Amino acid sequence: MNQSNQDNAKGWQTQVEGGILYQGDISIHNYPTQQFHSSPPNNIPYRGVANFVGRDEKLVELDKKLLQNDNAAILAVAGMGGIGKTELATQYAQRYKVNYPGGLCWLDARKPDLAAEIVQFAQFYMKLEVPKTLLTSQEQAKWCWHNWQPQTGLVLVVLDNVDDVTNWENSRQVLPTDNRFRILMTTRLRNLGSTVQQITLDELSPNDALNLLTALLGENDRRVQREPQTAANLCKWLGYLPLGLQLVGAYLAEDPNLSLTEILQRLPAQQQSQLEAVFELSWQQLDYMTQCVGELLSLFAPDIIPCQLVESASQQLNWAKADIDEARKQLYKRHLIQSVAERESCYKIHPLIREFLQGKLVGLNTADDLKQAFAAALVEITQKIPQSLTLEDIKSVQLAIPHLAEVAQNLIDAVQDENLFWVFNGLGKFYEGQGLYTLAAPWYKQGLSTVQTHLGDAHPDVATSLNNLAYLYYSQGRYDQAEPLFLQALELFKRLLGEAHPLVAISLNNLALLYNSQGRNDQAEPLFLQALELRKRLLGDAHPSVATGLNNLAYLYYSQRRYDQAEPLFVQALELSKRLLGEAHPHVAASLNNLASIYKSQGRYDQAEPLYLQALELSKRLLGEAHPSVAASLNNLAGLYNSQGRYDQAEPLLLQALKICQQVFGVNHPNTVTVRQNLENLQA
Structure with missing residues (x-):
C-alpha cells in the first residue's frame, strides 16, 4: 500500500503552520510560554526596608484575619499616602510566605489592564498557556485562577494601590473567588463593602517614630539622644509617617554635623503638606543632573524601571553614563527610588514621590525634551523586537512594555510622526506573539486610529496597521473580518508605493495565506507566485523573505499533493533559513518539519524521522514545551x-x-x- 493510501485509510491529517507578521515573513507563528519555576510562584517586587518598626502587631493581625476565613478572604489595609501600606504588605508576604504554599502573586491595581497582568503572571511563573478561544481578558484571568499551579495550598494575592472607586470596581471583576485564595489590598479608601474586611493603618506611635529615626541614623549616631525633645518635635512635625521619616533620616545621614534643630528650622512652619515639604527638602539637596534624572524617571509608568532603559533615554539627551549612575546612587541613598527584589539594576518610585517629581516638570523648559527622549528610547526597543518571538525575546522586552503603554496612553504627542506606528506595533506584537489576542487587538486598533488621525488615510503606516489587524483576525480564524482589511492594505500599498515594493509582496503573501486557509487555492497560488517573484527581484535570492515565500508556496503544493513541485522548494527554504538565520531558529524548525512531511507522504520514512525529531527538539528548546x-x-x-x-x-x-x-x-x-x-x- 503506498503512503497516501495508507494515510487515507487511517484518516491522518498533517498540521503544518505558516504565516507572516508585518514585515516579518515568518513561516511559523509563535505563541511563547515562559520559564517555569519549580518552587511556588512568587513575584513579590520589594525586598522590604531594613528598618521596619512599630508594625509587628499589625502583621500578626493580618495573618489571623486572612487565615481564619473558610471563604476567599479580602482584607484591605487602609490609610493615607506615605503611611506604609505597601511596606506592611511586603513584610507580611516575605515573613509569612510559608503559610501560602500555593504561591504569592503581587498585582498593581493602577495597571491599565489588570487582567493582562494576571495572564502574564500565569504564563511566566506557571507555564500556563491561556486558551485563545477565550474572547475577553476577564475570561482569561478567571481561567488562570481556575487552573492555578500548584493545585494545593493557599495562595496570597496582594492587590496594591486600590486608590479610587473606579479602580476598585474594575479590580473586583478579575479577582479570584475560590477559597484557596487570600487577597490582601492596600488602599486609601474606606468602606469598600461588606465583603471586604479592613485594617486601618495609622501613623506610628511617637515612641516607634523615634525608634525608626534612631535606626535610620545608625547605631553610632547620637543626635536623637543629644536632642530628645527636638527629635520628638521633628517626628511630630512629620506626622509620624514612615515615608517622611525615611526621607529625613536619609537627609540627616548625609550630613553627620547637621543638628536636629537645624533641620527642623529648615522645614516650613506650615504643616498642611508635610511630605511635600520633605520631598522639597530632599530635592534641594540634589545637584542639577540628579534633579534632571529624577524628572526623567517621573515619566516612567508606576512599575519596575530597568536602568538600561533609563540609560537609553539619557543617551537621547547626550547625558554621560557616569553622571546617570551617580544620580541613581544619590536618589537611592535618599530613598527617592527603591530597589526591586530579585531584579538587579531595576528600581521603583513611590507613587507620592512620582507625583512630586512630575510636578517639577510643569513649566520646565526642558520638559518636552525629556518626554521626547523617553518616547524615543521606547520606540527604539520596539524596532528591535524580532518578527518571530522566542522565550528569550519575550523575557528581554517584557519590563519595557508598561512604559511603552505609558507612552501610548499619555505621551503620544511626544512621539515623532514617523514613529507613531512603532509604539502600537510593539505593544500589539508583544501580546500577539504570546497568543494573547484579546490584549493585542486594542493596541492594533488604537494604532490604526492614531496613524489615521495624525497622518491621514493615505499613508503606508495606515496600510501596515490594516495589515497587522487583519493578520490578528486571520490568526484567530476570523477570516471574514480579515479579508477586507488585507485587501485594503494591498490596494493602499500599491497606490502609495507602486506595484514593485517589499511591502506589496508581504501583503500579497498574507492574502494568499488567508485564501489557502480557506481552501481557495486557485486564488492563493498566483498571489504566492507574485509575492515570491517580487521578493527575489527586489531583495535578491538570498533573503529570509525569499525563504518564507518558498516555504509558503511549497506548502500550497504539498497540500495539493504536488510533491514533485513542493520538495525542491522546501529544500531551498531549509537551506536558505539555515544559512541566513542560523541552525537554531523557529523558521528552521518549521522548514525541517515541512520537509519531513514531504518525505513521509512519499513513504521515505528513514529520511523523515530524523527531521521530525530535530524539529521537535528545536521547537521545544526555542519556544517551550507547551x-x-x-x-x-x-x-x-x-x-x-x-x-x-x-x-x-x-x-x-x-x-x-x-x-x-x-x-x-x-x-x-x-x-x-x-x-x-x-x-x-x-x-x-
Whole structure:
C-alpha cells in the first residue's frame, strides 16, 4: 500500500503552520510560554526596608484575619499616602510566605489592564498557556485562577494601590473567588463593602517614630539622644509617617554635623503638606543632573524601571553614563527610588514621590525634551523586537512594555510622526506573539486610529496597521473580518508605493495565506507566485523573505499533493533559513518539519524521522514545551509512527499534542479537532 493510501485509510491529517507578521515573513507563528519555576510562584517586587518598626502587631493581625476565613478572604489595609501600606504588605508576604504554599502573586491595581497582568503572571511563573478561544481578558484571568499551579495550598494575592472607586470596581471583576485564595489590598479608601474586611493603618506611635529615626541614623549616631525633645518635635512635625521619616533620616545621614534643630528650622512652619515639604527638602539637596534624572524617571509608568532603559533615554539627551549612575546612587541613598527584589539594576518610585517629581516638570523648559527622549528610547526597543518571538525575546522586552503603554496612553504627542506606528506595533506584537489576542487587538486598533488621525488615510503606516489587524483576525480564524482589511492594505500599498515594493509582496503573501486557509487555492497560488517573484527581484535570492515565500508556496503544493513541485522548494527554504538565520531558529524548525512531511507522504520514512525529531527538539528548546508548534511536531511525528504501524509510540505523542491544543486553542479550534480526529482514528 503506498503512503497516501495508507494515510487515507487511517484518516491522518498533517498540521503544518505558516504565516507572516508585518514585515516579518515568518513561516511559523509563535505563541511563547515562559520559564517555569519549580518552587511556588512568587513575584513579590520589594525586598522590604531594613528598618521596619512599630508594625509587628499589625502583621500578626493580618495573618489571623486572612487565615481564619473558610471563604476567599479580602482584607484591605487602609490609610493615607506615605503611611506604609505597601511596606506592611511586603513584610507580611516575605515573613509569612510559608503559610501560602500555593504561591504569592503581587498585582498593581493602577495597571491599565489588570487582567493582562494576571495572564502574564500565569504564563511566566506557571507555564500556563491561556486558551485563545477565550474572547475577553476577564475570561482569561478567571481561567488562570481556575487552573492555578500548584493545585494545593493557599495562595496570597496582594492587590496594591486600590486608590479610587473606579479602580476598585474594575479590580473586583478579575479577582479570584475560590477559597484557596487570600487577597490582601492596600488602599486609601474606606468602606469598600461588606465583603471586604479592613485594617486601618495609622501613623506610628511617637515612641516607634523615634525608634525608626534612631535606626535610620545608625547605631553610632547620637543626635536623637543629644536632642530628645527636638527629635520628638521633628517626628511630630512629620506626622509620624514612615515615608517622611525615611526621607529625613536619609537627609540627616548625609550630613553627620547637621543638628536636629537645624533641620527642623529648615522645614516650613506650615504643616498642611508635610511630605511635600520633605520631598522639597530632599530635592534641594540634589545637584542639577540628579534633579534632571529624577524628572526623567517621573515619566516612567508606576512599575519596575530597568536602568538600561533609563540609560537609553539619557543617551537621547547626550547625558554621560557616569553622571546617570551617580544620580541613581544619590536618589537611592535618599530613598527617592527603591530597589526591586530579585531584579538587579531595576528600581521603583513611590507613587507620592512620582507625583512630586512630575510636578517639577510643569513649566520646565526642558520638559518636552525629556518626554521626547523617553518616547524615543521606547520606540527604539520596539524596532528591535524580532518578527518571530522566542522565550528569550519575550523575557528581554517584557519590563519595557508598561512604559511603552505609558507612552501610548499619555505621551503620544511626544512621539515623532514617523514613529507613531512603532509604539502600537510593539505593544500589539508583544501580546500577539504570546497568543494573547484579546490584549493585542486594542493596541492594533488604537494604532490604526492614531496613524489615521495624525497622518491621514493615505499613508503606508495606515496600510501596515490594516495589515497587522487583519493578520490578528486571520490568526484567530476570523477570516471574514480579515479579508477586507488585507485587501485594503494591498490596494493602499500599491497606490502609495507602486506595484514593485517589499511591502506589496508581504501583503500579497498574507492574502494568499488567508485564501489557502480557506481552501481557495486557485486564488492563493498566483498571489504566492507574485509575492515570491517580487521578493527575489527586489531583495535578491538570498533573503529570509525569499525563504518564507518558498516555504509558503511549497506548502500550497504539498497540500495539493504536488510533491514533485513542493520538495525542491522546501529544500531551498531549509537551506536558505539555515544559512541566513542560523541552525537554531523557529523558521528552521518549521522548514525541517515541512520537509519531513514531504518525505513521509512519499513513504521515505528513514529520511523523515530524523527531521521530525530535530524539529521537535528545536521547537521545544526555542519556544517551550507547551507551544502550538510543539503540538504540530508531536502530531506529525505521531503520523509517521502511525504510517509505520508503530502505534504504541504514536499514541503518547498525540495525547501530548491534544493536551497542548486544548489548553492553547480550546476544544473546537481546527488544530484541536485535527489532533483529536487523528487520535480517535489511531485508537479505532
